[in-house]
Amino acid sequence: MQVLPIPSGATTQASPPLGRLIVLTGPSGVGKGTLMKALLQRHQELYYSISATTRSPRPGEIEGKSYYFISRSKFEQLVAQGEFLEWAEFAGNYYGTPRAAVLNHIHSGKLVVLEIELEGARQIRTSYPSALNIFILPPSFAELEKRIRGRGQDSDEAIARRLNRAEVEIAAAEEFDIQIVNDDFETALGQIEQALFS
Numbered sequence: 001m002q003v004l005p006i007p008s009g010a011t012t013q014a015s016p017p018l019g020r021l022i023v024l025t026g027p028s029g030v031g032k033g034t035l036m037k038a039l040l041q042r043h044q045e046l047y048y049s050i051s052a053t054t055r056s057p058r059p060g061e062i063e064g065k066s067y068y069f070i071s072r073s074k075f076e077q078l079v080a081q082g083e084f085l086e087w088a089e090f091a092g093n094y095y096g097t098p099r100a101a102v103l104n105h106i107h108s109g110k111l112v113v114l115e116i117e118l119e120g121a122r123q124i125r126t127s128y129p130s131a132l133n134i135f136i137l138p139p140s141f142a143e144l145e146k147r148i149r150g151r152g153q154d155s156d157e158a159i160a161r162r163l164n165r166a167e168v169e170i171a172a173a174e175e176f177d178i179q180i181v182n183d184d185f186e187t188a189l190g191q192i193e194q195a196l197f198s
C-alpha cells in the first residue's frame with residue numbers, strides 16, 4: 001500500500017515540499033461541515049477533497065461542489081477500479097474520496113483536507129500513517145441530536161440511523177491524534193487552526 005511521505009521541513013530547490021493529508025472526522029451533525037467551510041474561507045491555500053456519494057442531494061447542494069452524486073452501480077465500478085483513497089457505507093449510502101485529485105494536490109505541496117466518517121478515517125489512518133487525524137466531539141449527545149434535528153435536512157429514519165451510529169463513532173474518538181469539542185464554534189475552529197498551522 002502506498003504511504004504518503006511526511007514533509008521533512010527541510011526543502012531544496014530540487015525537491016519541493018510535499019503536502020499533508022488532514023482528516024476531520026466525528027459523528028454526523030457535530031459540525032464538521034460548518035467548521036470545514038469556515039476553515040476554507042479563512043485559509044484558501046487548503047485543498048478540500050470533494051467526495052463521491054450515492055446519497056440524494058439535499059436542497060441547496062451542488063453537483064461537483066458539495067459532492068459528486070453518483071449511482072450505486074457507478075460507485076461500485078469506481079471501487080473495483082481502485083479510484084477511491086478510502087470509502088465506506090454510512091446510513092445506507094456509499095461515500096468515497098477520489099484518489100487522484102488528493103494525491104496530485106499532496107504532491108504539489110498542498111494541505112489536503114478530508115471530511116469523512118469513522119470507517120473511512122480508520123482506512124486513512126492505516127494506509128497513510130503520516131496523515132493528521134482530528135476527531136470532532138459534541139459537547140453532549142443531547143446537543144448532537146438537537147443539531148441534527150435543527151439542520152432539518154434528514155428524514156426521521158435517517159436521523160435515527162445517524163444517531164445510532166454516532167454512539168459508535170464517539171466511542172472511537174481516542175483512536176485519533178487530536179480530539180476537539182465543538183461547543184463554542186470559534187474556540188473549536190481556533191483549535192483546528194492550531195493543530196494545522198502551529
Ligand SMILES: Nc1ncnc2c1ncn2[C@@H]1O[C@H](COP(=O)(O)OP(=O)(O)OP(=O)(O)O)[C@@H](O)[C@H]1O
Binds near residue numbers: 034
Ligand atoms: N458550535 C456549534 N454550536 C451550535 N451549532 C453548531 C455548531 N457547529 C455547527 N452547528 C450546527 O450544527 C448543525 C450540523 O452541522 P454540520 O452540518 O456542519 O454537521 P456535520 O458534522 O458536517 O454533519 P454530517 O456529517 O452529517 O455532514 C448545523 O445546523 C450547524 O449550523
Ligand SMILES: Nc1nc2c(ncn2[C@@H]2O[C@H](COP(=O)(O)O)[C@@H](O)[C@H]2O)c(=O)[nH]1
Binds near residue numbers: 026086090097116120
Ligand atoms: N468515508 C467517507 N465518509 C464521508 C465522505 N464524504 C462524506 N463523508 C461522511 O459521511 C457522513 C454523512 O454525510 P452527509 O453529507 O450525508 O451528512 C458524514 O460523517 C460525512 O463526513 C467520504 O468521502 N468518505
